[in-house]
Amino acid sequence: MSLHLDTITLTYPDGQTRLTALDNVTLHAESGRFTAVIGPSGSGKSSLLSVAATLVTPDEGQVTVGGTEVTALSRTARTALRRDSIGFVFQQPNLLPALTSCEQLQVMAHMAGHPPRTARARARGLLDTVGLAALADRRPHQLSGGQRQRVNIARALMNEPPVLLVDEPTSALDRARGTEVVDLIDDLTRTRDIATVMVTHNRGHLQHADQVVELVDGTLRTPSVP
């Protein structure tokens, strides 16, 4: 299952005119492959992820998730597709303070209507995969920043999404923890056959990418020096 953005144009209201945040952007992210998106501030990276996440409908163009064209779907069907097919990892983990690591993951399964017992076993398994088996019963304040981001990644994968969207996952981490987190995302992308798209400012992370694209003023380019 893959993520295809085809000839996407997105504008925002800007006084009496409109600002073009994405201009005829085409990006194909395939299963098991890691796509990195770079670009200066204001170039449209967050807008691109919002369109890919089906949270924002573009003015023009098509978003296809696993063969399903999203813009043709009803709002309800789009919400279900987003819940079942797209995982999100944002800069800040935004974990629920009162819940343990395991419970953070179980909430996702609950929302998708999965039975609690299998969800618990699956949550524990995923926490093991991200190296947190021993910390499954800890709450966010009992975890380091890197550990919280690992819980965040495990949570994003709880419903086995074929597409993973990642926005600057290391901005709140020191270099070593940041590298570990990107190594983990890279590994999960390949072992679980996920189509991963990651926005990053850190060119050191590009070595993981199968595909690097650069946004400049809303236009997609292939950088000459990754």
Ligand SMILES: Nc1ncnc2c1ncn2[C@@H]1O[C@H](COP(=O)(O)OP(=O)(O)OP(=O)(O)O)[C@@H](O)[C@H]1O
């Ligand atoms: N909701 C909005 N309404 C109006 N303009 C917006 C909105 N969101 C983004 N923009 C504008 O669209 C352009 C692209 O913004 P976007 O946030 O996608 O860029 P970015 O590359 O993610 O930036 P950064 O790296 O600073 O997060 C910018 O000019 C921004 O000011």
